[in-house]
Amino acid sequence: MNEFFNAMGVMVYRQLKRFTRARSRVIGSIFNPLIWMVFFGLGWSGLFTSSMAKLLFRGLDYMSFLAPGMVMMAIFTASLFSGMSVIWDREFGFLKELLVAPASRTAIILGRSIGDALTALAQGVVILAASFLLAKQLTPTGIPLAVAIGLLAAIAFTSMGIALASTMRSFEGFNLITTFLMLPLLFLSGAFYPIDSLPLWLKALVYLNPLTYAVDATRYALTGVSSFNILHSTAALALSAVILTLAATYTFKKSTIE
Amino acid sequence: MAAIVAEKLTKVFNGFKAVNEVSFEVKEGEIFGFLGPNGAGKTTTINMLITLMKPTSGHALVAGYDVVKEPEKVRGKIGVVFQDQSIDRELTGWENLWLHGLVYGVPRSTLRQRIRQLLKLVELEGFANTPVKKYSGGMIRRLEIARALIHRPEILFLDEPTLGLDPQSRAKVWDYILDLRKEHGMTIFLTTHYIEEAERLCDRVAIIDHGKIIALGSPEELKQSIGGELIYLKVSENPSLYSAFLEKLSDIQGVLSVKTLGNRQLSLRVKSASTTIPAIFDLAQAAGVKISEIKYTKPSLNDVFLQLTGRALRDEEASWRDHARLRTQARWRR
Numbered sequence: 001m002n003e004f005f006n007a008m009g010v011m012v013y014r015q016l017k018r019f020t021r022a023r024s025r026v027i028g029s030i031f032n033p034l035i036w037m038v039f040f041g042l043g044w045s046g047l048f049t050s051s052m053a054k055l056l057f058r059g060l061d062y063m064s065f066l067a068p069g070m071v072m073m074a075i076f077t078a079s080l081f082s083g084m085s086v087i088w089d090r091e092f093g094f095l096k097e098l099l100v101a102p103a104s105r106t107a108i109i110l111g112r113s114i115g116d117a118l119t120a121l122a123q124g125v126v127i128l129a130a131s132f133l134l135a136k137q138l139t140p141t142g143i144p145l146a147v148a149i150g151l152l153a154a155i156a157f158t159s160m161g162i163a164l165a166s167t168m169r170s171f172e173g174f175n176l177i178t179t180f181l182m183l184p185l186l187f188l189s190g191a192f193y194p195i196d197s198l199p200l201w202l203k204a205l206v207y208l209n210p211l212t213y214a215v216d217a218t219r220y221a222l223t224g225v226s227s228f229n230i231l232h233s234t235a236a237l238a239l240s241a242v243i244l245t246l247a248a249t250y251t252f253k254k255s256t257i258e
Numbered sequence: 259m260a261a262i263v264a265e266k267l268t269k270v271f272n273g274f275k276a277v278n279e280v281s282f283e284v285k286e287g288e289i290f291g292f293l294g295p296n297g298a299g300k301t302t303t304i305n306m307l308i309t310l311m312k313p314t315s316g317h318a319l320v321a322g323y324d325v326v327k328e329p330e331k332v333r334g335k336i337g338v339v340f341q342d343q344s345i346d347r348e349l350t351g352w353e354n355l356w357l358h359g360l361v362y363g364v365p366r367s368t369l370r371q372r373i374r375q376l377l378k379l380v381e382l383e384g385f386a387n388t389p390v391k392k393y394s395g396g397m398i399r400r401l402e403i404a405r406a407l408i409h410r411p412e413i414l415f416l417d418e419p420t421l422g423l424d425p426q427s428r429a430k431v432w433d434y435i436l437d438l439r440k441e442h443g444m445t446i447f448l449t450t451h452y453i454e455e456a457e458r459l460c461d462r463v464a465i466i467d468h469g470k471i472i473a474l475g476s477p478e479e480l481k482q483s484i485g486g487e488l489i490y491l492k493v494s495e496n497p498s499l500y501s502a503f504l505e506k507l508s509d510i511q512g513v514l515s516v517k518t519l520g521n522r523q524l525s526l527r528v529k530s531a532s533t534t535i536p537a538i539f540d541l542a543q544a545a546g547v548k549i550s551e552i553k554y555t556k557p558s559l560n561d562v563f564l565q566l567t568g569r570a571l572r573d574e575e576a577s578w579r580d581h582a583r584l585r586t587q588a589r590w591r592r
Contacts, residue, residue: 102333
């Protein structure tokens, strides 16, 4: 048991250490949501000023509606990518070396996903800080809850990335995933627009998307507005995190012993 | 007890036999090499021995433990240097060794001491706090060797240890490997497609091609197996004496065959050139023939491979993995 936490701790430490050294990567992943917030958010919020629009966003101005979604988008993309970088590590990197060590593979992959989740959360927190500068209707008292939801989401999506990477045998799949998975998940999460009036078939997809619950819970924490009961969305997100972590552990173990 | 025992080890990928019923034994304290072209099954064999892949059939014992039934026990006894760089480039040399030691459960105080010793051994103590991305290829390889030794393994696995290194770095890596065996009696299993590397380092070599071991023995034995050494002779003209000399040449003890190459040139296959050359001179003197030129060559392991497969040992078509590796390495070097 001691060795288990030892190996896990080493992985967490390593991911955090790498994060502090890879500045260019971090800046890149923070800029993406910032660009959305500034160019997309500010653009639309000038148009959504009628009382009709207010009704649409449940009393929020558009920027305040969008900001929680962008915090989650930052966490989502950073988590998914760092989880997926496991494929590089396995072929050409450090991870391969750990696989011949007498350490539990579960410990290795759990440690890695916790470490990556923490770094993704840090990036989300930067966007959160920026949100308070740009959006007027956010409540600072919701920050602790938003951070907790962020950590849960980060663990879920890092695991999703690891699980995806573990089932890939080459790097070509990488681009496919950005197009066919990341963008749909983002647009069907309620980050950009309310999901209540979507056609039924899209709504079904929205409900299956773990990101939906992460965005909704964060919006609740920061603005008090949400489509789901906060307990329900948190439970759904937690369940997703558990399932995805199990999936990551299983696929990773399977992919490393042929 | 043998350090490694492989019995009919086989690995099949989608119907393709990458490793085909390979059997061999590595003695304790021995440097044992797998020599063969790219794609011969060397890395696949190593991967099975270091518990990264399960054999399709057959079995193997490493340090006395079954690689399939007791992989954790095997992992505790071995150190591995992979063909591809498997080091964390964002971290420093010290940090890489530190994390490795912690994973293997080396106590912290012992670990500090060992890292210092090993960095000294591979002459990197001045670069302990430099991020690895600033290291050269040779330095990285040396750091990886140091890392593989931190937990004091019984058996060291080296997969193409000098691939892509310049001659100076290669010579250094060879020195460390020979030192390890001399000073710690470590058992070393290595793969290579460099003939010189196999000849310089290995006590015994298995030549592997298309997943099968086609020859196994010490480099000397392997070279002798294809018929000793070659002597080239040129004699000065004197037709009548020459033909008598030629007749008697094949009677010299240890001469296996004589070939005339025209223009008074001869090639002889002999068991041992060092004992046959004096006998040739004696004979020439007695026969009144003057030898104007003489030279001899030892067959290399390349001649052995050539003899057995009809092909020279050279790089085959690079796979996408090789391309990716070269690309990443080129990027890292910048």
